[in-house]
Amino acid sequence: MALRIPRGALASSLLVVLLVSLVHATNAREPPRLEMVTSAAPPGLTGSRARAAAAAAAACASWRLGVETNNIRGWYSIPAECRGYVSDYMFGDRFRQDCAVAAREAAAYAETLELAGDGREAWVFDVDDTALTNLPYYADTGFGAQPYNATYFDEYVANATAPPLPEVLELYEKLLALGIKVVFITGRHDYQREPTVKNLRSAGYHTWEKLVLKPSSLRLGSSVVPYKSGERQKLVDAGYRIVGNMGDQWSDLVGTPEGDRTFKVPDPMYYVG
Ligand SMILES: *[C@@H]1O[C@H](CO)[C@@H](O)[C@H](O)[C@H]1NC(C)=O
Ligand SMILES: *[C@@H]1O[C@H](CO)[C@@H](O)[C@H](O)[C@H]1NC(C)=O
Ligand SMILES: [Mg+2]
Numbered sequence: 001m002a003l004r005i006p007r008g009a010l011a012s013s014l015l016v017v018l019l020v021s022l023v024h025a026t027n028a029r030e031p032p033r034l035e036m037v038t039s040a041a042p043p044g045l046t047g048s049r050a051r052a053a054a055a056a057a058a059a060c061a062s063w064r065l066g067v068e069t070n071n072i073r074g075w076y077s078i079p080a081e082c083r084g085y086v087s088d089y090m091f092g093d094r095f096r097q098d099c100a101v102a103a104r105e106a107a108a109y110a111e112t113l114e115l116a117g118d119g120r121e122a123w124v125f126d127v128d129d130t131a132l133t134n135l136p137y138y139a140d141t142g143f144g145a146q147p148y149n150a151t152y153f154d155e156y157v158a159n160a161t162a163p164p165l166p167e168v169l170e171l172y173e174k175l176l177a178l179g180i181k182v183v184f185i186t187g188r189h190d191y192q193r194e195p196t197v198k199n200l201r202s203a204g205y206h207t208w209e210k211l212v213l214k215p216s217s218l219r220l221g222s223s224v225v226p227y228k229s230g231e232r233q234k235l236v237d238a239g240y241r242i243v244g245n246m247g248d249q250w251s252d253l254v255g256t257p258e259g260d261r262t263f264k265v266p267d268p269m270y271y272v273g
Contacts, residue, residue: 060085064268070250075271078144086143086268090135096167098266103167106244106263107174113243115179122209122240123175124232124259125168126247127186127196129267132162132203144269157188160195164203168246168265172205180243181209185231185252187224187272189216210235223273229255 045053060082066072078086089095115121125131137156138144156162172182182205188196190213197211212231214220220227228251232242236257245252245259248267253259 056081057085064089067268067271068264068266073271074273077147078269080145083143083145086145087139089268090138090143095266099165099167102246102263102265103171106171106246106261109261110175110178110180110244113178113180116241117179119179119181120240121179121243122181122183122235124183124185124235124242124245124247125172126249126252127184127188127200128162129165129248129269130246130252130265131164131168131172131184131205132199133165134162136162138269148270154192157192157199158195160199160202162199162203164205165265169204171246175244176207181240182207183210183212183235183240184208185212185228186214187227188213190214191216224251225255225273228252229257232257232259 060079063072063079063082064086067075110123113121128134134153134156137153141149141152175182184200184205186196193211193213196213200208200211214224214227218227232245233256235242242257242259244261244263246263246265247253248265249272250264251272253262253264
């Protein structure tokens with residue numbers, strides 16, 4: 001009779017052996033050290049040029065992590081040497097994978113909610129680079145390496161051709177199916193309501209409870225936080241419970257009331273305080 005070992009069992013016994021040897025290693029007198037593993041070099045490069053390219057990519061990855069964690073603040077343009085890195089990130093699989101993680105976690109969380117059934121649970125979405133992506137604009141202006149061009153961006157908004165971020169659109173559909181109301185709070189101005197409505201609809205966002213745009217009369221200081229958190233407070237005052245809040249900037253997510261949970265989609269292209 002042949003002895004058959006399920007592959008899973010074999011893998012777990014190997015894992016035990018590995019764990020045991022790790023425990024032995026850490027019991028030895030030498031403290032465990034964190035070894036630096038050099039990142040893979042871009043194809044076609046060898047030797048010191050390959051090492052320099054790998055180090056530059058790692059430095060830009062660290063910069064991006066600093067941005068995403070809100071450790072780096074108040075910046076006006078991406079580091080010039082990270083332009084290629086940001087372009088590769090935005091157009092490669094990684095950006096979309098990172099969006100998918102955020103959307104998946106948000107959907108899993110939303111599914112655990114016990115809804116009251118009174119239609120008062122709301123989910124707040126930011127518009128630019130959350131519901132819609134402005135990648136066409138940024139690809140044309142150096143991925144945030146060139147200064148923000150308000151004239152060009154206004155044309156882009158008026159064009160109403162921004163594509164949806166597919167992972168966010170998918171989350172939006174799930175939330176609606178669960179019975180959660182969607183509210184958009186955007187830094188776009190109220191005079192941009194018409195193209196914004198047109199763009200949201202053509203991108204697949206067919207319904208919403210409210211679309212809040214920034215009053216043109218509003219004079220903001222250095223931060224959009226009072227405006228965005230103030231609009232969330234108005235929702236709460238009107239009887240909504242903000243169960244979730246998603247944006248690409250930390251200024252979408254901080255400031256009471258934040259919402260029961262916040263979700264950040266990646267954006268290494270620009271900073272809005
Ligand atoms: C900003 O955009 C406008 C409209 O597309 C363009 O005419 C202008 O040259 C741009 N300015 C800069 C500094 O790139
Ligand atoms: C506006 O749309 C037209 C036609 O689709 C396109 O050629 C043009 O580049 C767009 N302009 C901006 C600023 O997005
Ligand atoms: Mg945004």
